[in-house]
Amino acid sequence: ETGVTQSPTHLIKTRGQQVTLRCSSQSGHNTVSWYQQALGQGPQFIFQYYREEENGRGNFPPRFSGLQFPNYSSELNVNALELDDSALYLCASSFGQGRGRDEKLFFGSGTQLSVL
Amino acid sequence: QKEVEQDPGPLSVPEGAIVSLNCTYSNSAFQYFMWYRQYSRKGPELLMYTYSSGNKEDGRFTAQVDKSSKYISLFIRDSQPSDSATYLCAMSVSGAGSYQLTFGKGTKLSVIP
Numbered sequence: 001e002t003g004v005t006q007s008p009t010h011l012i013k014t015r016g017q018q019v020t021l022r023c024s025s026q027s028g029h030n031t032v033s034w035y036q037q038a039l040g041q042g043p044q045f046i047f048q049y050y051r052e053e054e055n056g057r058g059n060f061p062p063r064f065s066g067l068q069f070p071n072y073s074s075e076l077n078v079n080a081l082e083l084d085d086s087a088l089y090l091c092a093s094s095f096g097q098g099r100g101r102d103e104k105l106f107f108g109s110g111t112q113l114s115v116l
Numbered sequence: 117q118k119e120v121e122q123d124p125g126p127l128s129v130p131e132g133a134i135v136s137l138n139c140t141y142s143n144s145a146f147q148y149f150m151w152y153r154q155y156s157r158k159g160p161e162l163l164m165y166t167y168s169s170g171n172k173e174d175g176r177f178t179a180q181v182d183k184s185s186k187y188i189s190l191f192i193r194d195s196q197p198s199d200s201a202t203y204l205c206a207m208s209v210s211g212a213g214s215y216q217l218t219f220g221k222g223t224k225l226s227v228i229p
Contacts, residue, residue: 042219
């Protein structure tokens with residue numbers, strides 16, 4: 001059984017550019033969530049995808065967008081990068097829509113994004 | 117007031133000590149409570165998951181939830197240098213929103229040999 005994998009591990013961009021981060025879910029999982037973790041902070045929920053549709057979104061502007069593919073892998077796209085977007089971006093996968101008490105979230109190692 | 121409050125530490129203890137980590141929360145709708153461990157430059161790793169008030173034990177770890185006081189704790193017995201990491205509490209509502217976790221800031225723990 002493979003875990004959640006993310007690519008790339010590190011990325012450097014300049015302000016105003018666009019970036020795409022990728023995530024492969026853990027085997028058997030069909031829900032993907034993305035989180036942003038700034039230095040010294042806990043992760044913050046960006047959005048969640050279930051069966052290729054966004055079904056939950058945190059307090060992030062529309063320039064943060066995503067996709068989920070039929071194989072349940074996912075992308076996070078960020079347009080018009082700002083300095084404050086520098087953070088560790090974490091992908092997490094799970095099974096189901098989160099209605100069951102035993103459904104848990106498993107995280108990848110993240111992509112460290114630096115915006116200069 | 118933040119929904120989840122967690123003392124960021126840092127916390128430094130000698131090897132073998134009992135460690136107590138705590139979080140308070142303000143949202144009564146939170147039903148699921150988790151503790152994650154995060155090593156430097158890694159993603160969070162699920163340690164404990166509970167949805168009931170009371171204690172849940174797993175090896176050297178005990179998670180405690182008091183819903184009436186909106187307070188959760190993680191106890192680590194016989195702490196080891198390998199336990200040195202940042203510990204994040206997380207919680208969520210039930211139902212379709214249960215994967216939208218709200219995290220504390222994390223407590224950085226160092227276990228000194």
